[in-house]
Amino acid sequence: MWYDIPLMLLMAYGFGFLYYGLYRNITARVHGRFGPSLAQSFWDSIKLLTKETSTSFGWVFAAGVVIMAAGAVMTVLFIPYFTDTERFAGLSRYGNLIVVLYFMVLGPLGNALGVGSSGNPFGAMGVTRGLTRMIGLEMPFYIALIGLMIAHRSADIATIMAQQQGTIDLVAHPLLFVAAFISFAGFLGKSPFDVVGAPPEVYSGPAVEFGGKFLGLALSQSAIFSFAKLLLMVDLFWGGAADLWELIAKTFVLFLAAVLLGNVYGRFTTAQSVDLLLKVPTLIALLGLLRV
């Protein structure tokens, strides 16, 4: 129906921020404190969007942030939310997994474009780290997804989802799932893979010059984007979700696992994280590929 797409965007926005609030609360509990309210990240983004912008780096800087947001929005629009692809399927019937992967790369590239135009050395360093890390992250992720496509003889997310009604891929191809999950945890940008914006090192990297509206937009983008990734993982490995509650439950479990991983580990350096990602998950993914 016509209001599906705005509803999908709203859901992505809301759930993204809800999960960020949950992340902050869970982290706070691990730290032994109360933590902020669940909606804190949402309030932060509203506050930032209503702040004045004091920077003037030209239109390329703004365009970069807009491209990031566009990449996130397109990613979430090309992923079907539920198993019955009549509702909340967005544009997924016009594009398959390849398109989604393409849009997932769009965000970091737009980020690089904008931050590079600001001329801040810390921002440039952060972008370089981000792109370097992306190599390590996408190798296992793509191998795992290729394995899925081969296994299901299809690149269409809806088809993959439909075919695993009997046994979900998490059981059928556990190695692929492990590989994809490790790189997914890296994609979320939590430690030990949070080299991109590491405040003690490159003082939050690409976001070093983001102030006011730009930072608000970047926050919303990351919220939507992380929800899109969760959605993709659920669709591909967990057989999608029949209704809203199942969707929430499944995405939250995945999110929780990724978050708790980050709470007990420090930060690797760029070289170490790429090294690790290129060795461990890639090998697992390749093994999984052989088993397919």
Next chain:
Amino acid sequence: MTYLYEQYDVQEKHPRLFAIRTEASTLIETLQEVTTHTEFVTLAQIACTDWIEEERFELTYLLTDRARSRNLMVKVPLPRTGGSLPSLAFRFPQAEVMERDLHEMYGIVFEGNTTLYDFVLEGWHDIPPMRREFDTLAYVREHYDFQRGRTDGKDVKVEQKRRREEAKKRKAEAQQQAQTPEGAPHGE
């Protein structure tokens, strides 16, 4: 230690703290000999005292021995104006920053030290602040305003004096009443 005692007149300030004296001209030789022939190998601190009434600085090169258990002061007098000392950076790397500090705080020139530029102060053009003739209070009165905050413009000193006199008066009255028979209650 025996070497020290036969070479210099050692003043024992403390069971583990000794002091010897030398001149600016022979400073390098003294330190070389002491560090080669005795246990005192490490330069721990360069302290400077400004004896303005005697028109001289007294620099104290504090050496520590290998066991870090005893200290030796090598005292060097230096005229307050126009004097200069050789830099020890070639022998002790840590001396570089200490000399840089003293140069900024006292204006002492250390020949051979290439880092004698701004250390903690930024573009300071007044007298080097640690010299005795530099009056920090006058400087503050000239540059800052530290006594603001009382908007009624009352002088605190005058007010304190007034209160003290009032208290004295009250005390005197209390004593008078105490002397008067079946007097009023003491004070109020």
Next chain:
Amino acid sequence: MSEYEQSGFVPYDPQAEQQSLEAETEGIRNTQTLIEKAIRWFHARSMFVVAYGTGCGAIEMPPVFTSRYDIERLGVVGVATPRQADILIVSGYASLKTLRRIIRTYEQMSEPKYVIALGSCTINGGMYWDSYNTIKRLEDYIGVDMYVAGCMPRPEAIIEGFVKLQAAIRDNTLRPGYVRYRENLAGYKANQTKVLGERIAPEYEENYAGMELS
């Protein structure tokens, strides 16, 4: 003519300040719409503090931000750069060299921005009233919104300062420092020039400039 007025500082009259503040806030209260009220609420509810420990008070920042006195409950979090920040905490005395960086950090923050000054040293010099290298009253150089007294202020006091500031922003009973800074920029710049010299922003080349001198 007092010593203070002769010294060329911009005169500061608390009563007039208070009156103008009340008049202004009354005016704003009557005219502000629901949207503006909502925006104020958001601004009060979420505060990003720039990570710059300028003085001893910075030693009480870790307890405030960690699990004993968890200030993230109030929506106060630390961020890395001034671009992202709303709050600048000047924690204690500011030496001249730091004042340059404080001013630069303060001017890099995007409005609305607020300044919380910790410790007696920022109010009237405190312990260092006769020190040649620390400024005595931060109010003269940047617009301060909240003072937390004490040497050093306890974490509870700092949290109290945050709560009061949030209430003031929410109820709009505050004439923000950045507005005063913008309106009275010439005066503030005059005060900064008086202690810092003509060049206020830090020039990092000066560390090399000294090398040729000696």
Next chain:
Amino acid sequence: MENRLVTIFHGPQHPGITGNMSVELDLLGETIHRARTHVGYLHRGFEKLIERRTVIQAFTIVCRICVPEPDPNEENFARAVEGLAGIEISERAQYIRVMVQEMSRLAAQLLWMGGQSGSIGLETVGQWSLYDRDLILDLFEQLTGGRVYHMYTYPGGVRRDLPEGFLRRLGELLDHLEKQLPRYDRTFFDNATLRKRAIGVGVIDPDEALANGYVGQALRGCGIRRDLRRDNPYLVYDRLEFDIPVFDGGDVYSRALVRRGEMRESIRILRQVIAQMPAEGAIMQKLPKHRKFTLPRDDIYVATESARGEFGYYMAGDGSEYIRRMQVKGPSLIHGFTLLESLLVGEELSNVALIMNSLGICPPEIER
């Protein structure tokens, strides 16, 4: 070559810096080509202010010299004044001073653990350790009335006697900390990421360490057993038995392990102090009147083993009630310039915060 270098300032406004200082880095990619330290953002001219104050007035500002652990400063000041004026303090006061020193050492180590874990993005440990540090600060508050600045260790003894049941509460706190330390071992010292990040980073050469006058963990981290509490004993440390942990890796991880051992030793010392402290005895010697408290024309150097190494004061009196000259030599002066500038060359930008935290560089004591 030169035009490919990027010069950045790591600080003063930077989350990865220990205090208000800055390191100027010439970067080639992310590798450091040259490092130069800049300080002076915290200069208050203590040594000038102390020249204008009598002994008792100077005592109130001396603890501000090093913010993370003010007690070694008070101890140094008190011992220097006592040495110049020839004051002997009672045994009970000495035990109380040892207790204060070790408590502040524990607090400083816990604070360091927070910084070190934050420098590798492991916030959890920092949150826990700062909570435990706060419990120690609560005890300090009961003892002295101040959380951070105590103004307690006083020339001639200590300012106040112990409050009721203080030693019992201290013992309970030590039990709590002994329960906590294994937790820290599991989450921090044995953490895979810390090992991966810290082993082999920032290695110090032992001979250089002795010759250049490095102190504290920088020495004990590369296998040299030096500790003023043992080598140049002050107070009653010669009556207490404790070990000096030494690891000979010379890198960041060895320094961390040294600190881990020192926390256990501090707890051990505090337990002995609780057991041995005489219940009776004067805590304060009879001092001359404030205006009559004059120091002879003489000079002295006293040093205390702070949580980061030797902390020394040079003090000269001139026969008046004012101190003619007091010069502070903190561990950070040499560590922050000679050591740091040489260690950082060739390192990655990611390791700057790690190395600075492991050296425990504290700018206020560099510039006073």
